Amino acid sequence: MSERNKKLWENKKVRCAIIAISVVLVLASAVVLFAGNYLVTYALYVDDEKHIGSMGSDVYDGIQDTAAQKAYDEWVSDVAVSDWMVTSNDDLKLAAKFYENPKDTHKYVLAVHGYTVDHRDIMPAAYRFAEKGYHILAPDQRGRGASEGSYLGMGWLEKEDVKLWIDTLIERDSQAEIVLYGESMGAATLMMTAGDTLPSNVKVLVEDCGYTSAYEMFGDQLKERFGLPSFPFLPVANIISSMRAGYSFSSADAKKQLETATLPILFIHGNADDYVPTYMGVELYESYRGEKELLLIDGAGHGASSDVDPKTYYSHVFSFIDKYIK
Numbered sequence: 001m002s003e004r005n006k007k008l009w010e011n012k013k014v015r016c017a018i019i020a021i022s023v024v025l026v027l028a029s030a031v032v033l034f035a036g037n038y039l040v041t042y043a044l045y046v047d048d049e050k051h052i053g054s055m056g057s058d059v060y061d062g063i064q065d066t067a068a069q070k071a072y073d074e075w076v077s078d079v080a081v082s083d084w085m086v087t088s089n090d091d092l093k094l095a096a097k098f099y100e101n102p103k104d105t106h107k108y109v110l111a112v113h114g115y116t117v118d119h120r121d122i123m124p125a126a127y128r129f130a131e132k133g134y135h136i137l138a139p140d141q142r143g144r145g146a147s148e149g150s151y152l153g154m155g156w157l158e159k160e161d162v163k164l165w166i167d168t169l170i171e172r173d174s175q176a177e178i179v180l181y182g183e184s185m186g187a188a189t190l191m192m193t194a195g196d197t198l199p200s201n202v203k204v205l206v207e208d209c210g211y212t213s214a215y216e217m218f219g220d221q222l223k224e225r226f227g228l229p230s231f232p233f234l235p236v237a238n239i240i241s242s243m244r245a246g247y248s249f250s251s252a253d254a255k256k257q258l259e260t261a262t263l264p265i266l267f268i269h270g271n272a273d274d275y276v277p278t279y280m281g282v283e284l285y286e287s288y289r290g291e292k293e294l295l296l297i298d299g300a301g302h303g304a305s306s307d308v309d310p311k312t313y314y315s316h317v318f319s320f321i322d323k324y325i326k
Contacts, residue, residue: 036236043218044151044245046143052116052152060144062120066307072124079130086164088142090246094161095146096139099130106175107134107325110165114184114303115152118145122183125208125306128314134179139165141186151245154214155189156252162193170201177325180205180263183303184276188214188254191284194265195257204324206317208268209303212280214252220277255287264291266320270300270308293320 042053050059063069080100088094097119101107111126113119119138126136141158142149151157162180169176178201182190187210194205211217215238219230234249242248258265265288269281278296285294295316297305306313 036233036240039218039222039233039237040240040244043221044154044241046150046152050144052143060117060121062118064121064124066124068124068307068310072127075127075130076123083146084137084168086161086168088164089160090157092142092148094139094142094148094164096137096165099127099136099138101130101133101135103133105133105135106173106177107132107179108169108173108176109134109136109179109181110162110169111136111138112158112162112180112182112186112189113138113141113144114182114186115154116144120145122181122186125183126181129179129181132318137165137169141189152185153245153247154217154249154252155185155192155254156214156247157245158185158189159193159196159257162189163196163198166199166202170199176201178202179321179325181208182206182210183208184210186210188252191254191261191265192252192257194261194263195259198263202263204265204321205263206266206268206321207284208305209270209273209276209281210254210284211276212253212255212283213250215249216280217276218249255284258284258288258290261288262290264320264324266293266295266317268295268297268305268313268316270302270305271296272299273302275302 046052076099082098082100084096084098086094109126109129111119111122113122118140123138126138129136139161140147141152142161143152166178169178180190180193180202187207190205191207191210215234218237219234222228222230222233238248238250267281267285269278271278282294285292293316295313297309297313300308
């Protein structure tokens with residue numbers, strides 16, 4: 001083979017290698033983009049029937065087979081319940097249930113539910129505040145229950161909604177003393193809310209099994225559910241979420257928001273929680289610089305602390321908040 005033909009052959013091999021590498025990179029990029037887009041749909045998108053990708057064909061029915069649910073069902077049959085509505089900053093109609101206490105009281109609890117459910121999920125725990133003289137406002141977070149919305153905000157969008165509900169309570173009662181109480185994503189929502197400037201009417205926060213950040217939470221879920229690493233899928237999904245849902249996973253950071261919070265906070269977590277891992281609750285507690293307490297419930301999985309040991313749970317909740325509510 002002549003020298004010229006050798007060079008042509010070498011050049012041809014280089015071109016083929018470049019083409020092959022390019023094809024592989026394009027295909028790999030397409031797979032990563034597909035996976036990132038799928039993750040956003042799976043985790044955040046809500047269709048017209050209130051389905052979320054992670055729920056499959058199921059829609060939350062509000063039924064809990066627990067002693068707390070039975071006690072709540074008996075209690076609520078004799079309570080005045082009204083429907084409240086606000087319009088979000090991005091023009092969504094948001095709904096809530098207001099449970100009026102028959103006592104003449106200025107005490108209120110804003111009870112915020114978690115991921116995939118609606119206000120009905122938190123009420124078997126929240127109604128215990130009524131026994132202590134509280135009115136209860138239980139919103140349906142955006143995209144859940146009777147509230148509009150096509151994407152879950154993982155607490156970042158919802159914190160703005162919570163501030164609207166706080167303002168609505170104060171419009172009702174300028175002397176309102178407000179407790180913020182949330183579970184799971186609702187707890188993360190309230191921790192993110194606490195990092196913003198709030199009216200002095202808001203006195204204290206009780207967070208139950210909230211996560212440090214949506215980004216870290218989804219990283220754990222990628223590994224747990226799909227056996228995939230965070231990189232490169234989560235950074236891509238983060239960008240796609242910004243385009244589709246109007247915010248990035250990395251924005252929904254409860255731990256970072258707590259850096260500017262000043263409310264007294266009771267951190268609660270089950271030490272058998274493998275959905276929002278227990279270490280997240282401990283990490284949030286240890287990093288917070290304000291007044292705080294930590295309650296870990298033995299043997300409790302995700303969102304189950306009040307069911308597993310209600311005596312310990314509620315005694316700690318009310319002994320903590322009673323220090324800040326008249």
